[in-house]
Amino acid sequence: MENDSTQGPIVLKGCFLSISLPSESLMKRRFTDEEEIIDEITKEFNLIPQRFISRFATLRSKVYEKILPLHTLKLQRTRARNVYLLPLNETPAFLEKMRGIQAEFGELQETINEYLESKEERLRRIQRYTDKKGISNVLRCPDLASRVHWSLTPVQLSHSFFEDFLAEEEQQAVAVLREELERSRSDVIAKSVGDLQERLGELIQRLAGTLIAKGKNRSRSADSVQRSLTELEGLCASANLAGILGSSFRTAILLTEAVKDQENSEQLETTARSLAVELGYRVLEEDPGQTLSRIALGLKKDLSPRVKALMEELL
Structure with a gap:
């Protein structure tokens, strides 16, 4: 193996990166829990179609399985959060893609809210039930775009x-x-x-x-x-x-x-x-x-x- 380096000791330039995305459990707890409504109606408390959950999961996979492996090196593996090295030359493309992901989560949130605000009778019956029980914000999607965030710490080693x-x-x-x-x-x-x-x-x-x-x-x-x-x-x-x-x-x-x-x-x-x-x-x-x-x-x-x-x- 030939040594490709002509500049002596290795110099790493870039950023330490940590990243956080909205959790799938956020969507599943809010929209797909099998909670029965037994007052006015008896129905599984399943508010949105599976296609929205699938689109949510696809966005997360795009980040963890495509964007991060293409642009970063994984330095630390933990259950809570991984730490990555984002080389300087990879930073512009990475940030452009992540801003696109953030926008896509925002669009998904709008799409879900439009569905929940529709006149579908099943949703209106659920709304009447939750109003009676004092349960709020059931027919609203949590803020997804704001839960997409990353932290960059510049480093030159x-x-x-x-x-x-x-x-x-x-x-x-x-x-x-x-x-x-x-x-x-x-x-x-x-x-x-x-x-x-x-x-x-x-x-x-x-x-x-x-x-x-x-x-x-x-x-x-x-x-x-x-x-x-x-x-x-x-x-x-x-x-x-x-x-x-x-x-x-x-x-x-x-x-x-x-x-x-x-x-x-x-x-x-x-x-x-x-x-x-x-x-x-x-x-x-x-x-x-x-x-x-x-x-x-x-x-x-x-x-x-x-x-x-x-x-x-x-x-």
Whole structure:
């Protein structure tokens, strides 16, 4: 694996990102609880059609399954909230898409309210019942757009941070802080690389699965993996981590071409072995599928030997 870096130690520029979206339980509790109304009517308390719930879920999936993976690296996984690294070059596109998501949630809210304000007799009967019981705001959608929010904390992590921003006497006063922030910097880089490598492993595993397919199905599957690899390679470059994983992405993209060329099994075997060697893995299997599965397993388990060595060099 060649070292793509020509600028010395890694410098990360961008933002720490946390993000919050309206919860699906918000919609389901308000609109789909199976609460029976047994006064004037006996009916499940199901206010809006399933298509609105489905559209709500689709918007959430678009953020978590498409926008975030395309533009960010996951640094911390928690039950409550994840923390991401948003590289500087990815910020404009990310913000544009998130503002679009916010607008779509607002439009969905308006659509639901228009439905709830309709003259449908079932809704009017529910309204009379809830008015009698003193239950308010049942026929109003909660504010969705305001529940879409994100927090950005600008960050530049480099060896020269203090030298750039602090006077000489101040540098001496914060020697301990410098050491602590250097550990934090290394931790952020390690987690960023770990996220990239894990996602690379998932794509390599998908590529191994395509070897079972034949003809056009195999080519289509390989094309899909290739597009994902190209996007991930771009994210790697935006995060200034090409010096660690850049050449592996390029080799993996070449591997997708070899997978599509079903007449040249030797090229496939050679490229698969090259990727394994680049990442520092021993190749014991001759079968390309087994080689790729071995690579994928290693990438998802821990940083590869070669990646660890490069990180020690560049950190």
